[in-house]
Amino acid sequence: xxxxxxxxxxxxxxxxxxxxxxxxxxxxxxxxxxxxxxxxxxxxxxxxxxxxxxxxxxxxxxxxxxxxxxxxxxxxxxxxxxxxxxxxxxxxxxxxxxxxxxxxxxxxxxxxxxxxxxxxxxxxxxxxxxxxxxxxxxxxxxxxxxxxxxxxxxxxxxxxxxxxxxxxxxxxxxxxxxxxxxxxxxxxxxxxxxxxxxxxxxxxxxxxxxxxxxxxxxxxxxxxxxxxxxxxxxxxxxxxxxxxxxxxxxxxxxxxxxxxxxxxxxxxxxxxxxxxxxxxxxxxxxxxxxxxxxxxxxxxxxxxxxxxxxxxxxxxxxxxxxxxxxxxxxxxxxxxxxxxxxxxxx
Amino acid sequence: xxxxxxxxxxxxxxxxxxxxxxxxxxxxxxxxxxxxxxxxxxxxxxxxxxxxxxxxxxxxxxxxxxxxxxxxxxxxxxxxxxxxxxxxxxxxxxxxxxxxxxxxxxxxxxxxxxxxxxxxxxxxxxxxxxxxxxxxxxxxxxxxxxxxxxxxxxxxxxxxxxxxxxxxxxxxxxxxxxxxxxxxxxxxxxxxxxxxxxxxxxxxxxxxxxxxxxxxxxxxxxxxxxxxxxxxxxxxxxxxxxxxxxxxxxxxxxxxxxxxxxxxxxxxxxxxxxxxxxxxxxxxxxxxxxxxxxxxxxxxxxxxxxxxxxxxxxxxxxxxxxxxxxxxxxxxxxxxxxxxxxxxxx
DNA sequence: TTGAAAGCGCTACCAG
DNA sequence: CTGGTAGCGCTTTCAA
Numbered sequence: 167x168x169x170x171x172x173x174x175x176x177x178x179x180x181x182x183x184x185x186x187x188x189x190x191x192x193x194x195x196x197x198x199x200x201x202x203x204x205x206x207x208x209x210x211x212x213x214x215x216x217x218x219x220x221x222x223x224x225x226x227x228x229x230x231x232x233x234x235x236x237x238x239x240x241x242x243x244x245x246x247x248x249x250x251x252x253x254x255x256x257x258x259x260x261x262x263x264x265x266x267x268x269x270x271x272x273x274x275x276x277x278x279x280x281x282x283x284x285x286x287x288x289x290x291x292x293x294x295x296x297x298x299x300x301x302x303x304x305x306x307x308x309x310x311x312x313x314x315x316x317x318x319x320x321x322x323x324x325x326x327x328x329x330x331x332x333x334x335x336x337x338x339x340x341x342x343x344x345x346x347x348x349x350x351x352x353x354x355x356x357x358x359x360x361x362x363x364x365x366x367x368x369x370x371x372x373x374x375x376x377x378x379x380x381x382x383x384x385x386x387x388x389x390x391x392x393x394x395x396x397x398x399x400x401x402x403x404x405x406x407x408x409x410x411x412x413x414x415x416x417x418x419x420x421x422x423x424x425x426x427x428x429x430x431x432x433x434x435x436x437x438x439x440x441x442x443x444x445x446x447x448x449x450x451x452x453x454x455x456x457x458x459x460x461x462x463x464x465x466x467x468x469x470x471x472x473x474x475x476x477x478x479x480x481x482x483x484x485x486x487x488x489x490x491x492x493x494x495x496x497x498x499x500x501x502x503x504x505x506x507x508x509x510x511x512x
Numbered sequence: 513x514x515x516x517x518x519x520x521x522x523x524x525x526x527x528x529x530x531x532x533x534x535x536x537x538x539x540x541x542x543x544x545x546x547x548x549x550x551x552x553x554x555x556x557x558x559x560x561x562x563x564x565x566x567x568x569x570x571x572x573x574x575x576x577x578x579x580x581x582x583x584x585x586x587x588x589x590x591x592x593x594x595x596x597x598x599x600x601x602x603x604x605x606x607x608x609x610x611x612x613x614x615x616x617x618x619x620x621x622x623x624x625x626x627x628x629x630x631x632x633x634x635x636x637x638x639x640x641x642x643x644x645x646x647x648x649x650x651x652x653x654x655x656x657x658x659x660x661x662x663x664x665x666x667x668x669x670x671x672x673x674x675x676x677x678x679x680x681x682x683x684x685x686x687x688x689x690x691x692x693x694x695x696x697x698x699x700x701x702x703x704x705x706x707x708x709x710x711x712x713x714x715x716x717x718x719x720x721x722x723x724x725x726x727x728x729x730x731x732x733x734x735x736x737x738x739x740x741x742x743x744x745x746x747x748x749x750x751x752x753x754x755x756x757x758x759x760x761x762x763x764x765x766x767x768x769x770x771x772x773x774x775x776x777x778x779x780x781x782x783x784x785x786x787x788x789x790x791x792x793x794x795x796x797x798x799x800x801x802x803x804x805x806x807x808x809x810x811x812x813x814x815x816x817x818x819x820x821x822x823x824x825x826x827x828x829x830x831x832x833x834x835x836x837x838x839x840x841x842x843x844x845x846x847x848x849x850x851x852x853x854x855x856x857x858x
Numbered sequence: 859t860t861g862a863a864a865g866c867g868c869t870a871c872c873a874g
Numbered sequence: 875c876t877g878g879t880a881g882c883g884c885t886t887t888c889a890a
Contacts, residue, residue: 167624167626167650169866169868170867170868171867178877179876179877180876181867181868181869181876181877181878181880182869182870182871182876182877182878183875183876185868185870186869186870186876191868191869191870191875192870192876193875194875195875195876198875198876204538210624210869212624212625213625213867213868214566214625214626214866214867214868215565215571215622215625215626215627216562216563216564216565216566216571216626216627216866216867216868217562217566217866217867217868217869217882218562218867218868218869219565219566219868219882220560220563220565220566220866220867220869220881220882220883220884221562221564221868221870221881221882222868222869222870222882223869223882224658225562227608230609232589238590240586240587240589240590241586241587243586243590244584244586244589245582245592247609247611248612251610251611251612251614252611252612255614259607260609260618260622260627261607261609261822262573262607262608262609263593263607263608264606265575265593265594265596265597265598266598267792268597268598268601271599275558276561276606278513278556278558278722279558279560279561280513280560280561280562281561281562281606292889295808304513309695317730326863339621340570346643359883391656420589420761457870470870475697500833506627510859515882515883515884516884517882517883524862525861526860526861526862527859527861527862527883527884527885528860528862528863528885528886528887529859529860529861529887531884531885531886532860532886535885537886538859538860538886539859540859540860541859541860544859544860559883559884560882560883560884562882562883562884563866563883563884563885564883564884564885565866565884566865566866566868566882566883566884566885567865567866567886568866568885568886569866662881680875742890773876775881785876822889833872
């Protein structure tokens with residue numbers, strides 16, 4: 167691999183001129199630049215990464231720490247990793263992957279040896295050991311997700327509370343007075359940071375709007391189609407006229423199948439809305455209104471904050487909550503007047 | 513961050529002694545070493561990554577290229593990434609992630625700027641543009657998966673042909689004379705490298721053993737429980753007494769559910785064996801015999817080959833096929849007699 | 859058993 | 875607009 171000296175020699179200039187021509191940090195005569203570019207082309211020159219790290223003050227690498235617990239939802243997680251990598255590249259950064267035990271140990275390591283310029287934290291748990299670590303190291307760190315103790319941290323996430331409140335609002339505004347939330351598998355409420363936020367917001371906002379609220383999980387340790395269906399059935403039998411889905415794609419699909427089997431039409435007989443889904447709810451057997459979790463939004467913002475932290479203005483610590491967006495697909499209507507219900511209304 | 517000079521000063525030795533004490537590449541007096549280690553501790557010293565890259569001839573980073581197509585099966589893929597990262601760390605290597613378009617462009621880039629010592633290729637397509645690229649660059653490259661044109665490449669993979677043949681053998685040996693293969697979704701046969709190998713081997717080896725063989729997909733563009741079930745039903749009605757499953761976990765689960773609903777017991781009424789599954793087939797509703805795809809096996813070997821390529825003996829180009837293993841879980845038995853079968857099927 | 863010093867290839871400052 | 879050069883922090887000869 168050619169180095170900068172060979173390029174300089176071939177172009178008949180000094181190495182500093184080559185460096186400046188490539189970085190653009192100093193004006194270079196058009197003609198000189200052309201000669202340099204020609205030499206670069208011919209020699210297939212690419213500045214050595216290690217030398218740049220040492221001489222410059224940037225490695226152009228971000229670490230991405232992700233414990234990858236057994237219960238991590240793979241498709242969603244993959245979307246986040248992909249979105250992060252793409253966003254990072256747009257800012258000329260590569261992603262170094264720290265998984266498993268390395269999510270913690272490696273985070274300390276790369277902060278100490280200066281391998282990365284900043285660290286992005288994925289797969290955030292409510293009680294996350296990386297929080298304490300982030301406070302100890304000097305490498306800028308951005309959390310994608312919100313740990314319980316987030317004092318002094320930079321965190322990015324969808325505003326799940328607002329998203330959930332919005333879902334409740336939409337249903338309440340349509341006239342529903344009894345709604346149900348199908349949440350995640352039970353373990354998710356301990357392992358992950360956002361499910362509790364959705365559930366709490368659901369209860370709180372339903373009370374605020376004066377609508378009856380029921381809650382059911384979509385599984386125990388793992389997502390279960392059966393458990394999800396059963397929860398939905400129970401709610402409907404208890405009088406719920408609308409469902410808020412905050413669960414895995416397969417659980418949502420399964421619930422829609424159950425509704426169909428029971429001859430319940432969406433939205434005529436029952437309204438459905440999805441909260442925090444990172445897949446396309448319009449592609450379900452019945453398209454479902456969605457207040458989605460968009461990995462791109464969180465990850466792009468996280469990357470931008472990391473880049474900022476390296477530039478001039480280090481971002482203020484604190485939460486960056488991304489405003490929810492609402493995408494209708496015609497799965498919400500006023501509640502049907504069921505025969506049993508009209509009877510009891512009198 | 514402290515540097516090697518400060519450590520040397522604190523320990524009262526020269527920087528070269530510090531370097532050697534840490535790398536162990538030269539004997540250091542026990543006492544001297546102690547003083548150095550104390551200084552390292554106290555200062556929290558960690559050798560600068562960029563400087564090591566430049567001075568040494570290793571970056572201690574492997575690139576992992578993964579296009580992450582839309583149809584990539586997320587859980588399986590995640591298992592491969594995880595296994596690769598863990599294996600790499602055991603050899604003191606970090607993983608740089610190249611996804612999406614960067615899977616190709618980034619591969620060229622990091623090879624040119626010397627950011628990585630070797631490249632690991634995941635998510636290999638039958639016609640993969642990274643094949644040509646691998647031939648052009650000088651950075652050692654190991655494919656995890658086998659592209660059609662693999663001349664001169666180092667490739668690692670499960671021996672899918674042998675695995676499939678083994679499955680056919682087990683069933684034939686048990687006395688089955690009509691068996692069916694439920695394969696992947698149709699698109700997988702164009703996008704991915706191993707599904708065609710399984711199918712071809714199935715047909716070829718079934719013919720060799722003189723057993724009737726049927727084949728069905730488990731979906732079109734995406735895996736579909738319905739399509740998978742239908743394929744299984746058709747095969748059984750056509751007289752198959754055993755099924756070979758080479759499909760997603762949900763498809764396998766769904767097929768087992770279908771069998772149960774029809775009152776077909778495994779293995780009394782029908783035998784089932786799983787080929788190339790990277791999940792635990794013993795955890796299905798009915799435990800299923802498995803000839804699994806073990807990501808750890810492939811990824812560890814791939815990492816070892818990459819490490820070797822940097823050491824003394826560069827590995828010979830060629831395929832490294834990992835011998836299949838067979839894990840019985842009691843889902844295979846001799847075929848039921850015809851009259852019983854037709855009775856069961858109704 | 860240890861030290862001195864020459865780079866590794868680049869960036870960025872200081873001159874001109 | 876361009877060149878010379880001092881490091882960046884480490885590894886690794888070469889000497890002692």
